[in-house]
Amino acid sequence: MAYLRLISQRLVMTILTLWGLATLVFLMIKLIPGDEAQVAAGPGASPEQVAAVARRLGLDLPPIEQYFNFLLRLLRGDLGTSVVSAKPVLTELTAVLPSTFELMIFASLIGTLIAIPLALVAATYRGKALDGVSRIVAVAGGAMPAFWLALMLQYLFGNVWRIAPISGQHSFGISSPYITGMPTLDALIAGDFPAFFDALSYIILPAFVFAIPFASQVFRLLRATLLGVLASDMMQPVRAKGASTARMVLRHALPNALPPTVSLIGVLVGGMVGGAILVETVFARRGVGSFLANSVALKDTYAVLGAVMFVGIAVCLINLIADIATLMLDPRVRRSQLAGGTR
Known part of the structure; x- marks a missing residue:
């Protein structure tokens, strides 16, 4: 039991570290200058296309809700989509x-x-x-x-x-x-x-x-x-x-x-x-x-x-x-x- 407790402590520390890293990555996304939806839609996108991308990615939601959605996507293995190739980052x-x-x-x-x-x-x-x-x-x-x-x-x-x-x-x-x-x-x-x-x-x-x-x-x-x-x-x-x-x-x-x-x-x-x-x-x-x-x-x-x-x-x-x-x-x-x- 003691041995399992030590391993569980290591697992908990790893999970907390990953949570901190995920939070840091989310903040980096928010602090980068520019509109996320505009970046995802591309430089030549119209305002209507940008708005559609924002709704599809959930960027029109409150920041705290975006944060929890971001964590849920990570748990599903979703690291986002490449703007250049339009493919999932995890796949690449x-x-x-x-x-x-x-x-x-x-x-x-x-x-x-x-x-x-x-x-x-x-x-x-x-x-x-x-x-x-x-x-x-x-x-x-x-x-x-x-x-x-x-x-x-x-x-x-x-x-x-x-x-x-x-x-x-x-x-x-x-x-x-x-x-x-x-x-x-x-x-x-x-x-x-x-x-x-x-x-x-x-x-x-x-x-x-x-x-x-x-x-x-x-x-x-x-x-x-x-x-x-x-x-x-x-x-x-x-x-x-x-x-x-x-x-x-x-x-x-x-x-x-x-x-x-x-x-x-x-x-x-x-x-x-x-x-x-x-x-x-x-x-x-x-x-x-x-x-x-x-x-x-x-x-x-x-x-x-x-x-x-x-x-x-x-x-x-x-x-x-x-x-x-x-x-x-x-x-x-x-x-x-x-x-x-x-x-």
């Missing part, structure tokens, strides 16, 4: 979401594969050359601005060495059938390995833009947590048995250090959704970020606000999943949360 976002999700998966895998081995080596050889070098690299990687890193990767790998494409998702004339919306996975499902390797070559550079700062933060937290566990009293019996430092790190320290790392990974993955606008725009990839950037460029107000709401929901849900995973993996977190809730 779900069409490009798999591509962003694919980018997040690759970036998370690359970042994790970089961070965890480096943190294990650094903790095992604390104070030695390998530890010092890995810490310097981690700090440098975390300090790189994402836009600068993206441009440098494009310049080096695309222009100087010419070993990777710098924009798009497929080479000209190569494509795979649309199944999931993820080019690499769709190519694998179709059994088209040339298309798979082609799509893979296009996702590596944008994935590294996310993976490098991701790996930097995961490395620093995991290394610090590993060293904290190694210095704790629980390791004294293990040392007394003559276990090597490498064995203590892998067999005893790592399982205890993973739960906070999992929580951080959830936060970082959530941040990728917001950061996708830069990466997908620079590398000309389809996705939620490029959709939002194009909507801003076209001054498609409802598409922009719908995308902002969509990104906020995605970030909240990812963080909720990370919190629940941390509660499941780490009994110490459960005990501290329960102790805090009973005060």
Whole structure:
């Protein structure tokens, strides 16, 4: 019961956060200069057409009633309609979401594969050359601005060495059938390995833009947590048995250090959704970020606000999943949360 209470508290906080975000988006709609009905009807609409659009969208109702209708539409999954395409924003976002999700998966895998081995080596050889070098690299990687890193990767790998494409998702004339919306996975499902390797070559550079700062933060937290566990009293019996430092790190320290790392990974993955606008725009990839950037460029107000709401929901849900995973993996977190809730 206590475990379920902790999860229910996380759910309530997520719902309150989403409610606050929805309220903020509604206020943004109302504070944007111009008539909403005029924007929705188009610049060349007559007064009669504008009035008809206002009645259809409920914009002639009192603001408080519009607010509750807005919340009800969100609960039904209605994020509004794009002025440019005249299509539901949710439909357009779900069409490009798999591509962003694919980018997040690759970036998370690359970042994790970089961070965890480096943190294990650094903790095992604390104070030695390998530890010092890995810490310097981690700090440098975390300090790189994402836009600068993206441009440098494009310049080096695309222009100087010419070993990777710098924009798009497929080479000209190569494509795979649309199944999931993820080019690499769709190519694998179709059994088209040339298309798979082609799509893979296009996702590596944008994935590294996310993976490098991701790996930097995961490395620093995991290394610090590993060293904290190694210095704790629980390791004294293990040392007394003559276990090597490498064995203590892998067999005893790592399982205890993973739960906070999992929580951080959830936060970082959530941040990728917001950061996708830069990466997908620079590398000309389809996705939620490029959709939002194009909507801003076209001054498609409802598409922009719908995308902002969509990104906020995605970030909240990812963080909720990370919190629940941390509660499941780490009994110490459960005990501290329960102790805090009973005060």
